[in-house]
Amino acid sequence: MEVFLKPRSVALVGVPRKERPGAYVTLLNLLESFDGDVYPVNPHASEILGVKAYRSIKDVPADVDLAVISTKRELVPQMVEECVEKGVHGVIIVTQGFAEADAEGQALQEEIVRTAKAGGVRVLGPNTMGVLNAFNGFSTTFGSLHGVPLQERRMPVAIVSQTGFFVLGVGELFPGKFVDLGNMCDVDFVDALEYFEKDEETELIILHMEGLHGKDGRRFLEAVMRVARRKPILVLKTGRSEKGAELAASHTGAMTGNYRVYTAALRQAGAFVVSDIDELQDFTKAFLRLPPLRGAGVAVITYAGAAGVMVADVVEECGLRLSELSTETIARIQRWMPAWMQVRNPVDIWVGAMAHGPSKVYEDVIRAVLCDEDVAALLCIYFAPMTEEHAKIDVSDVIKEVAAEFEKPVVVWLYGYPSAEYVRKLERGRNVAVFPTIRRAVQALAFLNAVSSRLGSH
Amino acid sequence: MEVFLKPRSVALVGVPRKERPGAYVTLLNLLESFDGDVYPVNPHASEILGVKAYRSIKDVPADVDLAVISTKRELVPQMVEECVEKGVHGVIIVTQGFAEADAEGQALQEEIVRTAKAGGVRVLGPNTMGVLNAFNGFSTTFGSLHGVPLQERRMPVAIVSQTGFFVLGVGELFPGKFVDLGNMCDVDFVDALEYFEKDEETELIILHMEGLHGKDGRRFLEAVMRVARRKPILVLKTGRSEKGAELAASHTGAMTGNYRVYTAALRQAGAFVVSDIDELQDFTKAFLRLPPLRGAGVAVITYAGAAGVMVADVVEECGLRLSELSTETIARIQRWMPAWMQVRNPVDIWVGAMAHGPSKVYEDVIRAVLCDEDVAALLCIYFAPMTEEHAKIDVSDVIKEVAAEFEKPVVVWLYGYPSAEYVRKLERGRNVAVFPTIRRAVQALAFLNAVSSRLGSH
Numbered sequence: 001m002e003v004f005l006k007p008r009s010v011a012l013v014g015v016p017r018k019e020r021p022g023a024y025v026t027l028l029n030l031l032e033s034f035d036g037d038v039y040p041v042n043p044h045a046s047e048i049l050g051v052k053a054y055r056s057i058k059d060v061p062a063d064v065d066l067a068v069i070s071t072k073r074e075l076v077p078q079m080v081e082e083c084v085e086k087g088v089h090g091v092i093i094v095t096q097g098f099a100e101a102d103a104e105g106q107a108l109q110e111e112i113v114r115t116a117k118a119g120g121v122r123v124l125g126p127n128t129m130g131v132l133n134a135f136n137g138f139s140t141t142f143g144s145l146h147g148v149p150l151q152e153r154r155m156p157v158a159i160v161s162q163t164g165f166f167v168l169g170v171g172e173l174f175p176g177k178f179v180d181l182g183n184m185c186d187v188d189f190v191d192a193l194e195y196f197e198k199d200e201e202t203e204l205i206i207l208h209m210e211g212l213h214g215k216d217g218r219r220f221l222e223a224v225m226r227v228a229r230r231k232p233i234l235v236l237k238t239g240r241s242e243k244g245a246e247l248a249a250s251h252t253g254a255m256t257g258n259y260r261v262y263t264a265a266l267r268q269a270g271a272f273v274v275s276d277i278d279e280l281q282d283f284t285k286a287f288l289r290l291p292p293l294r295g296a297g298v299a300v301i302t303y304a305g306a307a308g309v310m311v312a313d314v315v316e317e318c319g320l321r322l323s324e325l326s327t328e329t330i331a332r333i334q335r336w337m338p339a340w341m342q343v344r345n346p347v348d349i350w351v352g353a354m355a356h357g358p359s360k361v362y363e364d365v366i367r368a369v370l371c372d373e374d375v376a377a378l379l380c381i382y383f384a385p386m387t388e389e390h391a392k393i394d395v396s397d398v399i400k401e402v403a404a405e406f407e408k409p410v411v412v413w414l415y416g417y418p419s420a421e422y423v424r425k426l427e428r429g430r431n432v433a434v435f436p437t438i439r440r441a442v443q444a445l446a447f448l449n450a451v452s453s454r455l456g457s458h
Numbered sequence: 459m460e461v462f463l464k465p466r467s468v469a470l471v472g473v474p475r476k477e478r479p480g481a482y483v484t485l486l487n488l489l490e491s492f493d494g495d496v497y498p499v500n501p502h503a504s505e506i507l508g509v510k511a512y513r514s515i516k517d518v519p520a521d522v523d524l525a526v527i528s529t530k531r532e533l534v535p536q537m538v539e540e541c542v543e544k545g546v547h548g549v550i551i552v553t554q555g556f557a558e559a560d561a562e563g564q565a566l567q568e569e570i571v572r573t574a575k576a577g578g579v580r581v582l583g584p585n586t587m588g589v590l591n592a593f594n595g596f597s598t599t600f601g602s603l604h605g606v607p608l609q610e611r612r613m614p615v616a617i618v619s620q621t622g623f624f625v626l627g628v629g630e631l632f633p634g635k636f637v638d639l640g641n642m643c644d645v646d647f648v649d650a651l652e653y654f655e656k657d658e659e660t661e662l663i664i665l666h667m668e669g670l671h672g673k674d675g676r677r678f679l680e681a682v683m684r685v686a687r688r689k690p691i692l693v694l695k696t697g698r699s700e701k702g703a704e705l706a707a708s709h710t711g712a713m714t715g716n717y718r719v720y721t722a723a724l725r726q727a728g729a730f731v732v733s734d735i736d737e738l739q740d741f742t743k744a745f746l747r748l749p750p751l752r753g754a755g756v757a758v759i760t761y762a763g764a765a766g767v768m769v770a771d772v773v774e775e776c777g778l779r780l781s782e783l784s785t786e787t788i789a790r791i792q793r794w795m796p797a798w799m800q801v802r803n804p805v806d807i808w809v810g811a812m813a814h815g816p817s818k819v820y821e822d823v824i825r826a827v828l829c830d831e832d833v834a835a836l837l838c839i840y841f842a843p844m845t846e847e848h849a850k851i852d853v854s855d856v857i858k859e860v861a862a863e864f865e866k867p868v869v870v871w872l873y874g875y876p877s878a879e880y881v882r883k884l885e886r887g888r889n890v891a892v893f894p895t896i897r898r899a900v901q902a903l904a905f906l907n908a909v910s911s912r913l914g915s916h
């Protein structure tokens with residue numbers, strides 16, 4: 001695996017001479033951000049993008065660790081043969097049209113595997129976007145990666161996927177390391193898990209799986225079981241439905257297996273199975289932005305009693321519980337409220353905030369609640385400031401200030417339609433994360449709770 | 459109900475003399491957008507905001523249709539008494555601290571009900587934000603309503619709620635008419651349903667329910683059954699959990715009942731029960747922006763095979779199915795693809811788009827797919843344009859253009875992190891709606907399908 005993510009030298013076999021989507025952009029990206037040696041290979045060019053090009057990889061006058069092949073499929077077996085002769089350690093085959101496509105592709109793929117195995121060369125793909133490593137600037141992906149430079153992506157999250165799709169990250173979160181296994185003719189989930197288990201730059205491992213091949217199930221589950229004791233593993237398993245399974249087979253040539261059996265086994269092995277990209281994004285965000293959750297008690301401060309009722313429903317459904325506030329905490333909050341209003345959790349703060357000023361009341365109440373021993377996490381609910389009038393009662397600065405004083409997760413749900421800038425600003429606060437719905441906020445806390453029970457703390 | 463949403467004259471009882479949150483802002487809003495007569499009532503002022511004020515509602519020298527009371531709770535019974543003497547038809551009691559609070563509040567509320575009933579006056583509340591009617595500019599809510607002027611809110615959607623929370627709308631969608639029932643001491647869900655059944659400005663009715671009082675269940679379900687035959691009714695029922703139920707009782711004094719029994723009865727009566735605000739928002743958006751769905755066949759055009767697999771899973775889970783594309787449609791798409799690639803639904807368009815140009819290929823493929831008889835709706839998946847490079851392969855203009863030619867819903871899921879402006883621009887296209895996840899896009903289609911089966915078309 002090391003050779004794929006940390007090569008010292010790389011040959012790009014099949015770079016076009018002129019600008020077009022694909023390997024040309026990969027070369028451009030590598031020249032910009034990768035420190036190692038890069039050798040373009042193209043039989044019809046002597047120079048590409050100002051770099052000397054070679055007719056064959058065998059003509060490169062230096063050692064090559066890794067070859068990235070993106071020629072037509074018919075040419076790939078020969079290119080792999082030449083890589084073996086050259087003595088490379090790893091080959092990434094970007095080209096599509098192999099086991100996932102038709103019988104001819106299947107035969108070509110088998111030929112490649114034979115050649116590589118005989119030559120002691122590891123193969124990633126075919127049908128892969130390859131890898132990305134933000135820590136050393138090495139990426140074989142073509143595309144501008146949402147305009148976020150590699151060095152700004154050094155997050156302790158690795159994504160191992162059966163598609164190039166996730167190189168773009170999940171929502172606004174980008175992986176520090178990414179591996180697209182494609183058709184998995186050789187390098188597979190077990191190789192990746194073994195690597196990331198020991199990789200010190202990785203703290204969270206995400207697997208996107210469509211399926212496994214043949215009898216790999218047991219080896220894979222053993223690897224999950226071992227690695228999950230050290231680092232949380234999130235798994236998004238697609239191809240659940242009959243139709244989805246059929247499509248997965250044609251997408252990467254993998255057999256999906258029975259979803260329930262599969263995910264039950266994964267859960268038993270210690271992985272966290274998520275049901276969609278949203279959960280993947282939420283749990284990753286929670287893990288990166290929030291401190292560990294030590295307990296199941298959740299407190300809520302809300303501008304709307306109706307939202308409090310909704311939270312109560314969801315908290316119970318997610319296996320957490322509403323904190324029982326101490327009499328001391330309640331007395332402190334009661335000072336802001338009319339006598340007839342019985343203070344409880346969720347804390348409906350509206351009447352007090354209107355009477356005494358939102359920031360003053362919010363600051364005191366959030367601090368009182370976070371001091372309470374039965375409060376392991378806090379959910380704040382208020383209006384997204386969409387007008388100047390709202391901005392006057394905005395409490396984001398107060399939340400950021402107080403949340404930073406406690407090592408407890410503070411999650412926020414904003415009612416209305418907050419701007420991306422507003423959310424980003426709020427999330428610059430320590431221990432604060434914003435979620436788009438009440439349920440997603442509470443589920444993220446439940447995930448942190450599960451991580452704490454399994455691993456102690458992260 | 460009419461007197462609450464379309465009064466000709468209104469008295470605001472308990473407007474403070476000076477600016478502060480609450481009734482003062484209501485007066486300000488009414489003077490700005492309401493055409494009828496407005497009379498502030500305050501025993502200590504002769505003029506507020508340049509308008510003559512009266513010591514008592516009885517001093518107003520003209521007929522008053524509606525009184526809005528926001529004095530301290532102790533004074534409310536007397537104010538209601540005076541309203542009866544004045545001969546108003548309806549009273550909105552904004553004040554909190556009645557049946558939802560304590561025994562004293564309960565007693566005060568009972569006194570109010572007796573007085574009003576004896577005097578033939580209908581009461582909305584107490585503990586309510588009142589009403590909003592974007593069509594005539596009448597609103598008793600205090601707050602700037604997210605900066606969106608009332609006249610821009612004339613949407614054929616009515617929200618009936620047990621909280622003021624939803625006056626802000628659901629996400630970015632605003633109700634054309636809004637009623638907060640509060641403690642429901644008199645006016646209730648049945649009154650509201652009967653009104654909106656006949657209201658020609660309303661096509662979709664949303665109910666946020668925490669619960670009903672006493673033995674109203676049967677009357678309510680009969681009303682739902684009747685109205686649901688004419689207009690879709692979306693119901694968000696909160697207070698599902700034990701804790702949530704307890705909180706709902708203290709929030710509006712309502713008994714929540716058993717959630718399962720309750721929602722099963724609602725479904726049987728023809729309502730659409732949603733599980734959270736997201737669904738409320740998605741279904742409302744689908745209803746407003748998309749044409750009726752005539753069939754269960756969904757086609758998908760995607761830049762990523764992995765996303766196709768995910769859609770297949772969700773489509774099946776939502777009770778829809780992937781369209782079987784005709785041989786004619788497939789042949790037309792195949793022209794853009796390499797021979798080894800087997801075209802099917804979901805249509806993985808990436809290889810063709812890269813080879814021949816995204817816009818050209820997308821335009822032809824989307825038109826081919828929408829022409830297909832087995833395609834009732836289309837889901838388009840592509841990258842949110844986050845960089846200049848992405849902008850070059852952006853296909854939003856093509857989607858808008860072609861979607862407008864067919865009377866079929868086109869839903870879009872953008873991978874990455876699209877800006878709110880980009881989404882708004884895309885949704886200006888006819889028959890196009892953007893959803894934040896694959897599941898939510900498909901669920902919205904499933905909702906349209908259910909509406910068509912129940913009501914024919916909207």
